[in-house]
Amino acid sequence: MVTATSSAAERTTEAATQPRRQGERWRGRATVVLLRVAVIIVAVILWQLLSGPVLPEYAISKPTDVVHALVKLLGSAQGWTDIKTTSIEVLGGFGIGVALGTVTGLVLGSFRIAGQVLEPLIAAINGIPKIALAPLFLLFFGIGIWSKIAIAVAGVAFVVFYNVYLGLRLRERELVEIVQVMGGRRHHVLSYVTIPTLAAPFFAALKTSGPLAILGVIGAEFIASANGVGHELFMSANNLDAPAEFAGLIVLVVMTLILNGILTWLDRFALKKLGLARRANGRARGTDTP
Incomplete structure (x- = not known):
């Protein structure tokens, strides 16, 4: 009582x-x-x-000039064409890279022999700077959007692969054995052990690889392109047009924030659906909620 x-x-x-x-x-x-x-x-x-009295205005411009250049960019059809082109390249490369990295990580993480044989080769390829592959992709795919998508895929896929692969290899074997002893099948192990274990590293990989996709696309547009925000940045730099340069950088920052916001929302939504949100909040406060 x-x-x-x-x-x-x-x-x-x-x-x-x-x-x-x-x-x-x-x-x-x-x-x-x-x-x-x-x-x-x-x-x-x-x-x-x-700007002017202390710092050279031709190099850093002024916020008022940048605002004028940004309004001009957003008010032109070419400006929105560039934004649309870069957005398609980033989203396409990001989506394909995530799918490729996830599948490769799951396959090599599930089959130990395949992982032992291929993981060092993947590490060696990952050591090549992605921007150094841009000329090769330009030869294969031309100066269109597919060469930029290929660069983004190369940057995203390796990050997602390693997070999924290592997360799967670090999965607690005792939990798998407990589920199997209790009569659980493969889909039970997947639901109760594998997915909760991979959720945190997977979404961490997404947040890390999002900016990498943008970086790869902009770098490839710098090298050879007819449209895109990177192309406009390159042309502005050649013309010593600092306001237009900063306006393009603001557009890239906004694109990065939007992508990161979407990935953060997906992260919280997935953790809530998996029942891991309370545990994550407890760890953030310094306590582990059972």
């Missing part, structure tokens, strides 16, 4: 303190956002004041 009463009191106390904790959490997030905005505003003001 005493135990039941104390448990009910604990639940009541926890329910009463939960809104306060949630309010503190929201206030903390709002404070962080405001501080980020403040840092950006201060940086822009200093940029405007120092």
Whole structure:
């Protein structure tokens, strides 16, 4: 009776303190956002004041000139064509690279002999700088979008492969054996052991490889292309047009933030569906929620 009463009191106390904790959490997030905005505003003001008197204006331009160049870029049909071209190349390379890296990691991680034979060869190929492969891909696929997609695939696939491969190899053998002893089949091992084990490294690979896909595409567009944000950046640099250069960089930053936001949402959604969100939050607070 005493135990039941104390448990009910604990639940009541926890329910009463939960809104306060949630309010503190929201206030903390709002404070962080405001501080980020403040840092950006201060940086822009200093940029405007120092450009000319202290720093060469031809090299760094001014925020007002950059805004004008950005409006001009977004107001032109060619500007949106470049953004569309780069977006297609990034998304195509990212999607194909994730699929290729995941399948390769699962296959080599599941078959030990195949992993022992092919993993060193994959490591050797991964040691080649991806941008050094751009001329080769240009010979194979031309200056169209497929050469840029191939560069993005090369950057993404290796990151996803290693995270999936090592995550699968580090899977706790004891848990697999427990599921098998309890009568579980392959799909039970996959559902209760493999997928929860690979969820965190897989989404970490996605967040890491997203910027790599953009980097590979922009680098390939620098080398040879007719359209794309990288092409416009290259032309602006050749013309010593600093405002247009910074405008293109702002577009790339926005594209990176959008891609990272989508991947973060997918990460949280998947962890919630797998029942791993509470455990991750507990570890973030310094406690492990069972």
